[in-house]
Amino acid sequence: MAHGVAHDPSGAASDRLTRYPWTVGLRKDARRAVKLAKDIMWSRRAQKALGVKLADRAGFDPHHFRVGVYFADGKVNLYQLRQWYAPLVALAERHPVLILSRASGAALKLLEESPLPVAYVRRVADLEQVIHEQDLHVILYVNQNAKNFQMMRYGRRWHVFINHGESDKMYMTTNQFKAYDYAFIAGDAARSRLEKVLWDYDFDKRAIPIGRPQADHYLDGSPLPYTPDERDVVLYAPTWEGDRGAAAYGSIASHGVDLVRGLLATGRHRVIYRPHPRSGVVDPDYGTANQSIIAAIAAANAADPSAQHIFDDGPELGWQLAAADVAIVDISAMVYDRLAAGKPLLITRPSNPAAQIDTGGYLQACEWLDRADAAAMVARVDEVAHDAEALERLGFWVERYFGDTTPGVTTARFHAAIDHLMAEWERFAALHAGDGDVDDYDVNADADADADADDEADAAG
Numbered sequence: 001m002a003h004g005v006a007h008d009p010s011g012a013a014s015d016r017l018t019r020y021p022w023t024v025g026l027r028k029d030a031r032r033a034v035k036l037a038k039d040i041m042w043s044r045r046a047q048k049a050l051g052v053k054l055a056d057r058a059g060f061d062p063h064h065f066r067v068g069v070y071f072a073d074g075k076v077n078l079y080q081l082r083q084w085y086a087p088l089v090a091l092a093e094r095h096p097v098l099i100l101s102r103a104s105g106a107a108l109k110l111l112e113e114s115p116l117p118v119a120y121v122r123r124v125a126d127l128e129q130v131i132h133e134q135d136l137h138v139i140l141y142v143n144q145n146a147k148n149f150q151m152m153r154y155g156r157r158w159h160v161f162i163n164h165g166e167s168d169k170m171y172m173t174t175n176q177f178k179a180y181d182y183a184f185i186a187g188d189a190a191r192s193r194l195e196k197v198l199w200d201y202d203f204d205k206r207a208i209p210i211g212r213p214q215a216d217h218y219l220d221g222s223p224l225p226y227t228p229d230e231r232d233v234v235l236y237a238p239t240w241e242g243d244r245g246a247a248a249y250g251s252i253a254s255h256g257v258d259l260v261r262g263l264l265a266t267g268r269h270r271v272i273y274r275p276h277p278r279s280g281v282v283d284p285d286y287g288t289a290n291q292s293i294i295a296a297i298a299a300a301n302a303a304d305p306s307a308q309h310i311f312d313d314g315p316e317l318g319w320q321l322a323a324a325d326v327a328i329v330d331i332s333a334m335v336y337d338r339l340a341a342g343k344p345l346l347i348t349r350p351s352n353p354a355a356q357i358d359t360g361g362y363l364q365a366c367e368w369l370d371r372a373d374a375a376a377m378v379a380r381v382d383e384v385a386h387d388a389e390a391l392e393r394l395g396f397w398v399e400r401y402f403g404d405t406t407p408g409v410t411t412a413r414f415h416a417a418i419d420h421l422m423a424e425w426e427r428f429a430a431l432h433a434g435d436g437d438v439d440d441y442d443v444n445a446d447a448d449a450d451a452d453a454d455d456e457a458d459a460a461g
Helices: 009-019 022-055 085-092 104-113 124-133 148-152 175-179 188-195 213-217 252-266 284-303 319-323 334-339 374-385 388-402 409-431 453-460
Strands: 067-071 097-101 118-120 138-141 158-161 182-185 207-209 232-237 269-273 326-329 345-348
Touching: 022 104, 067 085, 085 097, 085 213, 085 409, 097 104, 097 124, 104 118, 118 124, 124 148, 138 148, 138 409, 148 175, 158 175, 158 409, 182 188, 182 409, 188 207, 188 388, 207 409, 213 409, 232 252, 232 319, 232 334, 232 374, 252 269, 252 284, 252 374, 269 284, 326 334, 326 374, 334 345, 334 388, 345 374
Parallel strands: 067 097, 067 138, 097 118, 138 158, 158 182, 182 207, 232 269, 232 326, 326 345
Antiparallel strands: none
16 A cells, blocks of 8 residues: 555566566476476376276287387377378278377377377387387387487387478478488478488488378368358468477467457458467467467357357368368468468468578468558458469479379378388398397386386476
């Protein structure tokens, strides 16, 4: 009362922060500690649920699987694996495929949804047992998790990085590519990007172009979640906020709120909103903006049920890319997922000046969406949606990034690449037939050392 702040709670809070700035860090640390504790508790509950599920499941036939897909992340990053479901199911008709999951949260979800068999290999000893019982000639990796190296210690098989999308982000030019025997890349653009960074790397042998196999499965015959009409369908699929300025590509807080509200207000557009699942994990304000968009979509549908706007947080990605008349995405793999569909595309220009933009590829000629008021951004969307010249320019870049996108061609290239590695495995196995077994199988190996690795994976994820 004496200082005139009793009736101004926000002013009081600001005054306390000014006088005691060190409390900000303490509060952040406390929130992180609480979240970590909750995640670990959830992970342990998931382990118990897994125990029940696995106890009722019959074991795998020995020496059946030829391809392993190694996934060490928690459930929050399952989007990286989900996009490979359909191509891997098709591959499994030629070479049986087994998913190797290290974290209980991810394994529990995979057992519920995966169209492919799943082995829960929490400990190194569990992993070694699967390796001992199966003939995994090719191991595929969809990300650069540090625990990939626990799998890569095993020789006499090919370790292959297949990534979780094509992109011009910094992630796509990491020197970590060299750690794998081979890398499956999308096409000429990926190779050109990597040639600038990877010194003394045999691209002709180790970088195998396959296109984008997922594009062959974008529309699988399932009905759309809305009734098509005269509205222009706009897909807005932003990425998360990033964990550093150089990777701050997310547009939800800068563009997204005004953009979506503007599109909802026209009566001419149907919005499909698909935010990255990690949106808001670093910046609470970014998460608040995300929730604001979700609420706006719900309110618009309540006001006009025929609008059928969609907040999409489902596991499947494909129909959205093929069905939308125009897509708006951030600098992320979604640019190239949509590019493979060959339809109108807008990319948000990052508002953070520290964000690194590689303008040596498609981004040098793409259609940008700058931060502006709602009316200006909606006008830009309408312009690109009906621009024949922009669509013609797009065609050049589709070929540059993915090669021949005729339906079925990229799937054939993916299968041919795996067939080639299987043939190479047979060739080297014959050359080393007299070497004996070199896999260090020990059912008790590292049983204690990595007993908490599962908790860490789910807590981090």
